[in-house]
Amino acid sequence: MFPLNSWYVAGWDHEIGRKLLAKMICGIKVVLYRKTDGSVAALEDACWHRQLPLSLGTLEGDTVTCGYHGLSFNGDGRCTHMPSQETINPSACVRSFPIVEQHRFVWIWMGEAHLADPSKIPDFHQNENPEWAGDGGTTHLECDYRLLVDNLMDLTHETFVHSSSIGNRAVAEAPFTVSRTEESVIVTRWMIGIDPPPFFKKQLGGECLVDRWQIITFRAPSAVTIDVGVARTGTGAPQGDRSKGVTGFVIHVSTPETERSCHYYWAFLRNYQLSSQKLTTEWRESARSILAEDKTILEAQQKAVDFYGDRDFNPLSIDSGVILARRRIEEMVATERQNVNGYAKPIIPIVAAPTQIGEMAK
Ligand code: FES
Ligand SMILES: [Fe+2]
The missing domain is CATH 2.102.10.10 (Rieske [2Fe-2S] iron-sulphur domain)
Incomplete structure (x- = not known):
């Protein structure tokens, strides 16, 4: 695993x-x-x-x-x-x-x-760079660390799991792209001219439509960083000018404890109001309560996976990034086994993807 x-x-x-x-x-x-x-x-x-x-x-x-x-x-x-x-x-x-x-x-x-x-070692320099401020914590999860990777590579769950903070309808409906490099799998989603979700509305300090971004980068086996933020719509954020908005950088990295539990380390950084300890505490505690919602879901999912035994997951198009991330983990484990045993065998219980996802994932 x-x-x-x-x-x-x-x-x-x-x-x-x-x-x-x-x-x-x-x-x-x-x-x-x-x-x-x-x-x-x-x-x-x-x-x-x-x-x-x-x-x-x-x-x-x-x-x-x-x-x-x-x-x-x-x-x-x-x-x-x-x-x-x-x-x-x-x-x-x-x-x-x-x-x-x-x-x-x-x-x-x-x-x-x-x-x-x-x-x-994954580059988490934002965690101690003077151009960034923020803090993080640790959450113990009674689940396979790969369920957490799945969760982070598909943020459509924000709409349903985090509706009181960072979720709104736009996350589940907006199109996204998936790409990969030698080192990483990247899922990019832009939501243009939307109402900001509650957390970001508070950060902007008022009512306005925003352009919102989520750029998720996975590095096998368990590091996921997310470049997130919102800017007033029409001010050029999709073209690279984020000056009329707020940017956050979220570090998620998990360490397997057993096959069914993991240590989840996270940090929530920002690149504005760097000296505000109040904001650092607010962001950290917001992250803690948002991730507690994920913990509830992931631990319930692990119990269901254990209950239903070898029943496979069924992939949707929203799972494109998930599938590529899982494949990277599978390749790492297979390579390691091959080196030790002289052969490799697949270990991930996920069924073949529909054609378009399979094409995307090649
Ligand atoms: S000295 Fe450690 S078990 Fe005996
Ligand atoms: Fe979540």
């Missing part, structure tokens, strides 16, 4: 400090902590001796000591002390994982360490 040879967010930078933090990432138990030089260490959360979670032990300096019989491990996972023993068994170590901190997130690589290339 998820590739291991990929960077995943292990947490916000502020989450990981001088306390042992246990997390399940891609079905693997990990313990995270900050070393004395400020860098982050990530070890498998199971003692070499008898598998007690190391997160139940203690941290001194850069060393974790197991809370059962006192074996100590350094930040590379190597055992540095065994009680009542002068020589240390050379095989005594726990797995350590490559870590990179970038754009306010701590990224972890769960696969083959020699393939961990930091240049492959």
Whole structure:
């Protein structure tokens, strides 16, 4: 369901400090902590001796000591002390994982360490760039992370799930285009001369018709950014002049916890009124309540998927971006399996798309 040879967010930078933090990432138990030089260490959360979670032990300096019989491990996972023993068994170590901190997130690589290339980390520079302001949070979802990707690659659900904030009829009815590059799948939707939905009406401070945009960019396996905004209609936003409007940039990235749960990290940024903490708090809390509506839907959908077993999804034309994103994930997983097992097999339970979607997706 998820590739291991990929960077995943292990947490916000502020989450990981001088306390042992246990997390399940891609079905693997990990313990995270900050070393004395400020860098982050990530070890498998199971003692070499008898598998007690190391997160139940203690941290001194850069060393974790197991809370059962006192074996100590350094930040590379190597055992540095065994009680009542002068020589240390050379095989005594726990797995350590490559870590990179970038754009306010701590990224972890769960696969083959020699393939961990930091240049492959998605570019979320808006999350700490002085030309942007905003903040984010984390939501735990009891669902397959791919259901969240599906949700974000088709925003027509805003009309029905988020009608009190960002949804209105135009989102479900407006045409859109789907394109892809080597790295990404992009869904672009422009809504011209529409009434703004409640959230954006408040941002503009008055009644007017607007041109609204949603430009969704997916990078496999789980990063989705959305360039969103509205501008007074007829002021040139579709041609590139957004000066009579407001622009937001939304980061969504999920990390599989298990096959049926994930950690969902999100941030809501803007490029105007940069010094307004009030606006930062309002945007963040608006995002939190909007995403809580998605959580309700996604967890109910996961229960239905579990209940109906191997029943397939039926694609619509609105699913064009979803299908391409799923295909990218499927390719990553298949490539990884092929490299390990010498063969590849498809794993995504989605039926063949109608002809026009299939054509679009080629
Ligand atoms: S289980 Fe950790 S030292 Fe024995
Ligand atoms: Fe949503």
